[in-house]
Amino acid sequence: MNHERKLGFWLGALAALHVVIACAGFFAPYDPTVQNRERPYAPPQRLHWTDAQGKFHLLRPFVYAIRVKEGTFDEYKQDLSRPVHLRFLVLGARYKLLGMFPCRLHLFSTDGSPVFLMGSDAYGRDLYSRTLYGGQISVLAGLLAAGLALILGWTLGAAAGFFGGWADTLLMRTGELFLALPWLYLLFAARAFLPLSLSPWRTFFLIVVLVGAVGWARPARLIRGVVLSVRGRDYVRAARGFGATNFYLLRNHVLPETWSVMFTQAAILVPQYILAEVTLSFLGLGVAEPVPSWGNLLASLQQYNVLTSYWWMCLPGVAMVPFFLGYLVLTSALQQKANASKI
Amino acid sequence: MKATKPLLEACGVTVRHAVRRGFGARGQYIALDKVSLSICHGSTLALVGKSGSGKSTLALCLAGLERPTSGRIVFEGRDIASLRESELRLVRPRIQLIFQDPAAALNPRMTALEIVAEPLSLTRRMRRSELEDCTQLLLKRVGVSSGLAVRRPAELSGGQRQRLAIARALALEPKVVILDEALSALDCSVQAQITNLLLELQDILGIAYLFITHDMAMATHLADEIAVMDRGRIVEHGNTQNIVAYPRQEATRDLLAATPRILMPAGAI
């Protein structure tokens, strides 16, 4: 019981993270492409609750407006005479909630000067907003690619396991080929031979299909194993004995056994594929500017000076960690559940 | 012994399995070698032999679940070994197979009711209530109380599971039921109960049984005829009393010698 509740809690937390990312428009104060050229590489601004006169504003935290110091282009000083209050649930820039519904409501925003909770990048774009939107791309890529790999792997693995014969041998040999290459090298090789400069959205779909198609082998092997073991069981034979068709056997007896493997694989693959998209985009082979993705948000860190002087540019990477943690907990919970039911 | 036309017979059935030995070399393992036997309506034939003699393979062939490499399987005058899969599917319900391990023969995720109802819901179109009624009837017939209907196999005893298997096998009114070591996994007292149930059902429904076992004592108790198998061949076949009294083959003698005899104290009858 305790187990179920723990699992429920973590699932809920993970779902909440996904909801936040999905509703990036709401949680982000600004559009990710809006530039503030006069505030490049601004460091993250600290929120204050007590102002200069000692008054405590609980529901209206504020930051101090920043201005570039004279003579430099990326050093800032706070203007203590200009507190910029955060306002909650305000109408701001237009965006499309979940990509479909036009909306203008934001969780918080400011009047006047922008607030950079996570700092700004070279073009003065708010990194916090970009991280949220970037999460949409990366997490969605991971989810879709994992879905594709699982569907492919499940279909092929079940067919191979159930029908056996030459189809099975062919599938297993081909799968071995795919597994013989180190995963990232395989991905890169496949990416190498596809058009390099496409529109960001085309690239997005391209890498989703690529990552998913390349990753069919491992799930297929696992599903095949399960299907093979179920196929030989007496109750399947008995069902055949009263006239069941192959389709019936697959649907009613074999496939229900594969669910737990599928879910566990999903929990393992999604973070892996999120990371795949991030790696590809980081190295310039994935989603490109101006569409933000966690990968290309981190790409500027390849430059030495950015890495040393503007540490906040790492923060989009840190945003990945709670997601991975959630998936890790989900995976181990699912695996424990699978082990328990084996006994 | 009823002198009627055989209901189900195997004629010269041979089954060869391809076996890979070592690197590339391929051998053939002969599981059944020109086996012939016949089962008549309403009778009980016992097939006795030690492990590995090919009994289960023969059972699968007779039930239409495996195709022999050569030979014929004739059921009600038709050679089912040569039928297409779609036609064979229609014949299979009439020859049912009950397995040795009742736990493996029942889907652990299904309830008793679902298990027994499965053949019915598969082949007949019935309303839910009709299906339930039929299933409850079947359960009653095999001695499983209706309170157990919602339990899963893991919550039932070995004897109860085997009763479920029997109920399921009877659902489609088969003519022949093949029991492949169906009692071997049960306790002695449970064996006796199930045996009695089987004999009862045979009297009521007129089913023919092929009783596969390695236990000669059980075979003599249940069957009119005995066939002895050894290494893929039928080595002896005949009336039960004759076989027991005058065993001719070594295999038969070995099997008879292996049966435990309970010595009655002197003076008891």
Add this chain to the structure above:
Amino acid sequence: MNYVLRRFGHAVLLLIGVSILSFLFSSLAPGNYFDEMRLSAQISQETVSALRTHYNLDRPLAWRYAHWLGSVARGDLGFSFAYNMPTAPLLWSRARNTLVLMVPATLIAWLLALPIGIWSAERRGKLPDVTVTLVSAALLVIPDLLLALGLLLVAVRTHIFPTGGMVSVGYRDLSWGRRLQDVVLHMALPVTVLVLSSLPTLVRHIRAAVADELETGFLRAARAHGIPRRMRLYRYALRAAANPLIALFGFSLGTLLSGSLMLEVVMSWPGLGPLLLEAILARDVYLVIGGVLLSTVFLVSGNLLADVLLYWADPRIRAERGPA
């Protein structure tokens, strides 16, 4: 021996299969190296076509593959357009650098993971085990990209370790001892990242395998017989766990190779990674194929080594091939 030969033959077939797959893939590519040139106004169309013919790019796929196979047999792995030289020397020197990272990383990772995993398995459920599980979970959720960037940041701030490359400027002028020290200093960060990123999975699998064995009947019987703990552990439990662990070795090699690809690019280590990336961006076909194949060779050799180890360690495998 038969077994080893079979595995070797299998490995060769795998490599051939991969090479065919790569070639097939490359033929689907909508562009090639000379497309970039075509866009340039200074180079005439005839020159481009002449170049293409010169490099046999307009011959059919099967012909190109056969030709390439032939040259592989002679030790030549195709031609790099970008570098204007045969790919083989480029690949070998970079591959050597990748091995310089991979081999120590694998060794260190296993040398650390084995004792930790075993220690954790013996104390299953107790505090040390829980600590180990938590720490490896923490490491697991930090993507290696982030680890690499983080360590680089630390390097920059503390000035202890160099922040990229394999050797310092003026390497050639150093003595042998100094040279070694220089390389080791440069290696330290990448190897650390590789080790840290692979440690959690290794520890978890080792712990699971050993713990499973420790709970089996025959181990309990050994304890009842009074066999000392150390002998129980090394003679019995580890031997029995060898099978899954050796399979794990092969698998971990794959993940390490993939990890090193990205790591080399981030930390400017002159290995196969950056070379492959460059080749991809320049559409240098034979270099890409060569790089991918070389990485496959590493992985397949590693797995072959694992198979041989398994044969030596697990008598059941030897028995399988017994009376044929």
